Amino acid sequence: MSHYKMVVQYDGTRYLGWQKLGEAGSGEWNKTIQGKLESILSKMTGQTVMVDGSGRTDAGVHARGQTASFTAETELSEEEIRDYLNRYLPEDIAVTSVEQAPERFHARKDATAKTYSYTILNDTVPDPFRERFEYRVAEKLDVSKMREAASYLIGTHDFRNFCSSKRMKKSTVRTIYEIRIEEEGKRLTLSFRANGFLYNMVRILTGTLIEVGKGERTPESLSELFDTQSREAAVYTVPGKGLVLESVEYE
């Protein structure tokens, strides 16, 4: 038996998300990325292969660098496994690399940092070519105010108020290492690098920064959201389609 690490890209538009649902081979199962990968690897090896991802991505969310691990018995080389997967995967999922990994490697437990990006088209006219991968805001955004607001989010904070699950038993403290806001024409790409993210956290952080960009909220007001006794919570969750899991880091 060998253990592998693989990197997966997908356009999540047609899928219910990363995590497998329903019974193996069912319609629901086949609308998940994990389900698709497990089906093909199981067919390839004649064994039941389980794939562990670095984390779930929601319905409609994309990935350029989702990382996953699995164990399988096969005589195929790393490159042959990759090519086999790409031959049977639908065109909106691709495996960019497969490599052998130490037996103890686990894509989720060993991840030390993740980067997500969120793309906003700040224009009155949509772009049909990028529509699946960006969220359009017609009202002109003040990018310098958004950058100022982002600076309040950097560091170690309790992000409970930036999470849509209200029954968090585990710690809601996370460390954001970096937030970059890049402008290219009428497009804004926000990148968030952190040691981990709570449920919907990137989409809520982005929504809150958009509120700042529109002038509906001051940059300083973001620090108040860390007061977990406050009744106020960030609530503007932007749609999943603008969100991409860019990369996962390991030691």
Added chain:
Amino acid sequence: MSHYKMVVQYDGTRYLGWQKLGEAGSGEWNKTIQGKLESILSKMTGQTVMVDGSGRTDAGVHARGQTASFTAETELSEEEIRDYLNRYLPEDIAVTSVEQAPERFHARKDATAKTYSYTILNDTVPDPFRERFEYRVAEKLDVSKMREAASYLIGTHDFRNFCSSKRMKKSTVRTIYEIRIEEEGKRLTLSFRANGFLYNMVRILTGTLIEVGKGERTPESLSELFDTQSREAAVYTVPGKGLVLESVEYE
């Protein structure tokens, strides 16, 4: 009554092509770009509005600068017409501009040149983010040979052998002003600017250049294809999904 020129962008993946089919409002009609635009403009004005495009694009073919003309009676400004259309159009079609035009302006008859692009991903691994807009060729292409071959195509020639319709009664002579082949990473974009194109001509020209890039055909052999007495014809027609109508020129 006022006369208008508009520029339309679309991701053609879901459509049967530009040209309307079937009865107004039918399922087929709604799977064409022209049908969609006519339905919305007719609803906007309460009149039957006809839209003339610069030319048809086939099923699955995209446009960044399709140009169309129409006549309508409305009190809305140019910008308001554009915004009305974008509000009711599906997200894979967008109108980027609407402007008043001289009464005699006709989007097809007055076009003096058109530019199409064709994108090839020259890689063993697909890119799920661009998959709808490019055609993948795994075998490494010799780009300098393709550029050399393209030079034989420039100018005024009888392109009968680069057309998939064999019952052409009209002239099959066209003038290609420019062919550019741009490399960006593992992506090749071929741009063709000409006074007009025959049916499937860009897709056949691209297929022929790919044959050269693979070494299956020499650059010089392209000039032989202009011999209309020859039985040999270019036959490799690449899929529509890599093709984009980039722009239409008028005097």
